[in-house]
Amino acid sequence: MKGISRITIIGIIIVILIIAGVAYYMMLQTQAPAKEVIVIGVTDKVTDIDPANAYDFYTWEVLNNIMEGLTKYKPGTTEITMGIAESYTVSDDGLTWTFKLRKNLKFADGTPCKAQDVVRSIKRVMEIQGDPSWLVTSFVDDVVALDDYTVQFKLKHAVSYFLALLATPPYFPVHPNYKPHEIDSDQTAGGVGPYMIKEWKRNELLVLEENPNYYGEKPKTKRIVIKFYQSSSALRLALESGEIDIAWRTLSPQDIEGLRGKKGISVLEVPGAAIRYIILNTQMDPTSSKLVRQALAAAIDRKDICKRVYLDTWVPLYSLIPNGMWSHEDVFKKKYGEGPNLDLAKSLLKQAGYSESNKLHIELWYTPTHYGDTEADLATVLKEQWEATGMIEVTIKSEEWGAYVDDARKGVFMASLFGWYPDYIDPDDYTTPFLDSRANSWTGSGYSNDEVDSLLDQASTSTDINTRTNLYKQVQTILADDVPIIPLIQGKLFIAYKSDIKGIVLDPVMLFRYYLVYRG
Amino acid sequence: MGKLANYLVVRSLLAIPTILVLVTLVFILMRLTGDPIAAMVGMKAPPEVIAELRHKAGLDLPIHEQYIRYITGVFTGDLGKTLLYDRPVIKDILDHFPATLELTIYSFIISVLIGVFTGTVAAINQGKFEDVLMRFYGIFTYAIFIPWFGLLLQMVFGNWLGIIPIGGRLSAYISPPPFITGLYTIDSLLTGRLDAFFDALRHLIGPSFTLGIVLSGSYTRIVRANLVDILSQDFITAARARGLRDSLVIKHALKNALIPVITLMGLEFAILLTGAVLTETTFSWNGLGSYLVDMIRNSDYIAVQGTVVFFAIFVSIISVIVDALYAIIDPRIRY
Amino acid sequence: MKSRILGVFKMRGGGFLAAGLIIVITIILLSLLADVITPYSPIKRVGDSFIPPSWEHPFGTNKLGMDMFARIVYGGRTVLSVVILATILSMSIGTALGLISGYVGGKLDRGLSFIMDSIYVFPSLILAIAITAVLGPNIINAIIAIGIIYIPTYFRMVRGQTLQIKASLFIEAARSIGADSLRIMVKYILPNLLPTILVVFSMNAADAILTEAGLAFLGYSVPPPTPDWGFELQVGVNYILSGYWWLIFFPGLMVTLLAMGFALIGEGLTDILNPREVT
Amino acid sequence: MDGEVALYTEDLGVRYYIQRGVVKALDDVNFRLYKASLTGVVGESGCGKSTLGRAIIRVLPPNGEITSGRIIYNGVNIVELSEEEMRKLRGREIGLVMQDPMTSLDPLMSVKDHLLETILEHIEVSRDEALKMAEEALSSVGLSRELLKSYPHQLSGGQRQRVAIALATVLKPKILIADEPTTALDVIVQKKVLDLIEDLMRELSLTVMLITHDIALAAERADYIGVMYAGHLVEYGRVDQVIEDPQHPYTQLLLKSVPDIENISMVQSIPGLPPDLVNPPPGCRFHPRCPYKMDICIREEPKMIEVGEGHYVACLLRRR
Secondary structure: OOHHHHHHHHHHHHHHHHHHHHHHHHHHHOOOOOOOEEEEEEOOOOOOOOOOOOOOHHHHHHHHHHOOOOEEEOOOOOOEEEOOEEEEEEOOOOOEEEEEEOOOOEOOOOOEOOHHHHHHHHHHHHHHOOHHHHHHHOOEEEEEEEEOOEEEEEEOOOOOOHHHHHOOHHHOOEOOOOOOOOOOOOOOOOEOOOEEEEEEEOOOEEEEEEOOOOOOOOOOOOEEEEEEOOOHHHHHHHHHOOOOOEEOOOOOHHHHHHHOOOOOEEEEEEEEEEEEEEEEOOOOOOOOOHHHHHHHHHOOOHHHHHHHHOOOOEEEOOOOOOOOOOOOOOHHHHHHOOOOOHHHHHHHHHHOOOOOOOOEEEEEEEOOOOOOOOHHHHHHHHHHHHHOOOOEEEEEEEOOHHHHHHHHHHOOOOEEEEEEOOOOOOHHHHHHHHHOOOOOHHHOOOOOOHHHHHHHHHHHHOOOHHHHHHHHHHHHHHHHHHOOEEEEEEEEEEEEEEOOEEOOOOOOOOOOOHHHOEEO | OHHHHHHHHHHHHHHHHHHHHHHHHHHHHHHOOOOHHHHHHOOOOOHHHHHHHHHHOOOOOOHHHHHHHHHHHHHOOOOOEOOOOOOEHHHHHHHHHHHHHHHHHHHHHHHHHHHHHHHHHHHHOOOOHHHHHHHHHHHHHHHOOHHHHHHHHHHHHHHHOOOOOOOOOOOOOOOOOOOOOOOHHHHHHHOOOHHHHHHHHHHHHHHHHHHHHHHHHHHHHHHHHHHHHHHOOHHHHHHHHOOOOHHHHHHHHHHHHHHHHHHHHHHHHHHHHHHHHHHHHHOOOOOHHHHHHHHHHOOOHHHHHHHHHHHHHHHHHHHHHHHHHHHHHOOOOOO | OHHHHHHHHHHOOHHHHHHHHHHHHHHHHHHHOHHHHOOOOOOOOOOOOOOOOOOOOOOOEOOOOOEHHHHHHHHHHHHHHHHHHHHHHHHHHHHHHHHHHHHHOHHHHHHHHHHHHHHHHOOHHHHHHHHHHHHOOOHHHHHHHHHHHOHHHHHHHHHHHHHHHHOOHHHHHHHHOOOOHHHHHHHHHHHHHHHHHHHHHHHHHHHHHHHHHHHHHOOOOOOOOOOOHHHHHHHHHHHOOOOOOHHHHHHHHHHHHHHHHHHHHHHHHHHHHOOOOOO | OOOOEEEEEEEEEEEEEEOOEEEEEEEEEOOEEEOOOEEEEEOOOOOOHHHHHHHHHOOOOOOEEEEEEEEEEOOEEHHHOOHHHHHHHEOOOEEEEOOOOOOOOOOOOOHHHHHHHHHHHHOOOOHHHHHHHHHHHHHHOOOOHHHHHOOHHHOOHHHHHHHHHHHHHOOOOOEEEEEOOOOOOOHHHHHHHHHHHHHHHHHHOOEEEEEEOOHHHHHHHOOEEEEEEOOEEEEEEEHHHHHHOOOOHHHHHHHHOOOOOOOHHHOOOOOOOOOOOOOOOOOOOOHHHOOOOOHHHHHOOOOOEEEEOOEEEOOHHHOO
16 A cells, blocks of 8 residues: 555645745744834733722732822832822821812813712722722721812721822722722723723733823823733743733743843842741641740741742841831841751750650641742742751641632641732731731731730821831831741842833832833 | 434433533532632631622522522523622633634644544554554553643744744734634634734644644544454455555545544543643643633632533533534434 | 564564553652662752753752652652552442443443443543542542542443343353352453453553643642652743753653553553454 | 466465464465356365455455465466556456445445446546446446445345446456355345356356355356365366366365255265364365375375366375
8 A cells, every 4th residue: 555655745745844834934924013012911810900809919000000099109119199189188186088189180081080980989999898898998987079179088097008098999080981889890991090991801911002181191102012921931932032022920030030131131120019928826736836936937048948949039038027118127037047047946946845756747838829839849948948957847738729718717727828919008018917916817827916916006096107117116026026927038029121121110019100111 | 404403402402411410510529619709809808798708609508509590500501700700600711712612623633634644554554564653653642741742842842943932822912803703713814814813823833733643642543443444344355356546445444434433523522621721721821721720729619610511511512513423424324 | 575564463462561561660660669769859959959960860950959850750659659549449439330330230320321421521630620629639639539530431341341241141150050149240240351441441540640640730639849740840831941851851751651651551451352442 | 178268376375464373375276267257166164265366356455465376367477566557457357246245335435436436447538428337337237227326225235236246347357256246145136146247257258256155056157166175276177077076075075065955864064174274284284174084195285186187186095
């Protein structure tokens, strides 16, 4: 049967030629993006383009570019300035806040935006009770429009960081098109921001275009295209091949390493506000013993973690309040040394009654995907570090995010890995949710300390920054002694971009402002 | 033709109990998980909010009522709303499904072409070196671990040679063609968007060859076995004895050998979907497989339930289509 | 010409079987003797990160500086124990159910067959992920999940054969001398099923290996730092662009080799035990 | 001697390769077909008679091959022809009708397509002319042209065998090999099909090789008879020579096993079984079953010797 093979060989050759031809043709197709457009790639997802329910970092970033609140952060700083409000007054008891709106506010389609819109939007958030609604409902008793340009808040209690809260999306005014009583996930009408949404394909692309009715300065680039990728590698390759101009969240450590020093590509690095830590259960044996918790804290080598797990894309953190934020103090470094302090750890363990033959058994929990794919490595390295004392044996366990959060709240974890992105930039957001016994039930640490509770109360209502700084320092010192939580590391932000892109401003607020970038 | 229609209706009705069993299985499985609501709200939400959401999702109802509600939903096309985004599950599924369909169609074509070719070469050289080689090919591809093969392709052709993209369905600078079928290659041709067509095709090369080659092994085996059987039959000898060219003889044999292969395609399709989950994950292909994995990771059990049910229905529909195809192609079948 | 046809005909079956056995036995030996073969612990740092393959580290080192060769040979233990236990689970349950269903017949048979067929047509990996996601990712649950999804494979085959054997004369004879049902099933039918079970077992083991690796790849098998091939590959995804090919190549190769080993055994056994093809 | 030889074989040998070893399916076969006559080849199943037929048209199964000897047709050794040259001979010069009409047609093709395909493969005619030829071929085997559109499963067994004969003779070949063409048919249809073959033989002056296990049938229809046993041709001659004066003990036993209408109780069956051709017995392959076995039969392989004019036998008893 020889006839067949000749035909099939010819067939195969033809197929190969076609594939090769098409591939070649398509390689020629790779073209540079147009000039007035900047393409940004991300691996994050936009969940709901609705401030009433969006409660993740990346969606907040998008919302910050298409909407604006009464206040906003000054780019490059953590300083609060006025947004769509011109000015404000606050009553002496700190409970009544009155804001004057700018006069010329319009939504992207020309609909005017008045005080009533602000009130409607905030009340909508309170009614829908979406995930971030607590940022309003925990503080605001009522909000009213005194006239077209005046908004007045009545608070439940004095809040020293209320202006920072106002800069979060739940307080942003939204277009009347948003469904009044329910979540409107794919609504593209937007708010009063420098950009408006031109096109939206979930998980594929988001096209933003200059809002012609924006009151403020025009964006430097007319159109921003955001492409959604599923892996860091794909994102990196897209930048290298010229598909995108900017590779933003989140490049993996090895891809950042790989992009550094590539011709025509720049990598910008700034400190971030994300922190990682271990929660210890103070109600469960053996971590109920303070000595054990202190020993665990002493044995940790944060530099090794940063280097091996994160290839130095994170930095060591010795307190819950991040490096660079006011009131931050390296309390763990002071108490346990830079680490690993194995001698201290061993002697603490001996005091607690453990030895090489009678080992301390620790169950360490992590969740595999929520914090990126380095999580298993983090758990592995922690196991290695703790076991280096020779007196600890660690079992690693994991659960998917849903069950993980659930079980953490139930307090069934002995030691668990968590992370925190701030809601608002204030030390309060880094202390109260973790240490205040009335707010920290989600951690499952079971930690309760009356002294800490009262210190935090004072700090959150006081308006004097020196008083507050002092109070937070005391809280941190107690934290390092009680160790319900071991702070580990603090993130850095990385953004890789083609070298002709200018105007990239990143700050600890971690929001990337698209309207400032341009092609130089 | 009326008879065929009857046959199809009866055959489709027979698929319903199968779907019911799977739906029930999935329902039971999913109710065994921890609290799915916690997954959605994250760690900062207060208990009242959680209770409210449990109520909204119907989780506070007795289990049998939840079941009845669910089954009714399935048969009326309502698969509930995702916990994560509060979107109708069916909408999410239909958003992601075209990507999976496009991938599976191309993979299917590739696997059948390669499988028929290798199987034929093996069968007509039965017992010779080519046969052993092709059988080995069948076994090897059967055993290939999809992510491995996909990553190697990405590494060699995507990174080193730079010929193919390493993931995704379309380049960033190409805007997707207008939605008609959701299959980029088809939509772009229908709207004359040649740039999008070639770009989509380029993105299809990696994943569809990965899945296609891995699955071709099964076809090699099936085609070979059937063809060996057919080739030993009298009508093939008779055809050769009439002096027909080998290519014609093989055409006779192949036609007959491929008919049983069609019935196996239904089953193969389930394997194809399994492979699609891994291929999509490996190639960042935003299809139903990635969606499922994503939703499992988020413990969005309503979305998982819906997707699994959709897969079950899809597999059943495919098997009905395969049966119909079989009935139409083979003149011997009287339905 | 003459000798060529002859030679290949002779090596058919036997050749596949021998090749398969060599691969599988080698891998089993490697993992059993892991402690002897490599001086390194699979879960401890032994050197710098990302060392390419060398004499000292034949498969290189990974991000945390662990020896990849050690992780691969120890990882074989994980894979093999999951797969062997899982296939034994599905084999015993599937065979028992198939035997009873085929022998007893009637409503029980129809009901069981129906459920089994429904599971059988469903994409197996998807079902396995769903089961492990529900039960929680650990080694026991991976075994259970893989065990469950392959029950129908054995069930269908055993049931079919039982129906055939049940109708044959010697069963009639056994019944006429007063053997009870259990005795007939265990003493008369089961031994006749063994060759086929053996073939299905080896083909199924290949499937189970791929499913286990798939589960591990998606993060649903053993927790780290326990080495597991599929999981290594999941980690490897990050290194496509970094050129750390050894982190991808070796773990996947092992999965494919082991699965191929079992598939070769299955193919060889099919040729030898069963002149007709089993597809 | 009457008649001209149309085709003959010289020391033809065929081997099959199976897992167990090598099957010596044909050994040293010297066989001939006379022009425009009917030669019957008889023997028990597995004796190699079908293999002989298939070897002549060179369509052995994939694991079989001609390992020795020659097949001379028109002065050419067709064993040495290339596959393409041989292909042109098949159907055009030598036709084959197979045993089971149920399986010898492609179930997915209509009768018309079968015929057209065969015609167009060999001669350059238009489709219309080919169609005309197809219709003629059908009517020459006594079938109506309505059946052209039918598929094999719609035909009766007899109709199918007629179609098969039409297919084998549509190009008017010189030689027709009919391999048990009637075994699968009932008695009445059997006779009609055989009559048809005889008619065609006269009409087209065909040379027919009729392979059958039924020696009575061969005696009735054939002009010449070859008797085969275990891969050997043991006796060959004109029908009257072989039937009236069988020289080989096997032929004699075969003839005795034919049921006689008058004396049915006299039927004898041949004791023993045909040998395993992977390991055939030494010497004469028939010796284990031969009533006249001699010591030499175990050691020496008998050669064909001529015992009468054109009457050959391979038996040591007949050695002069």
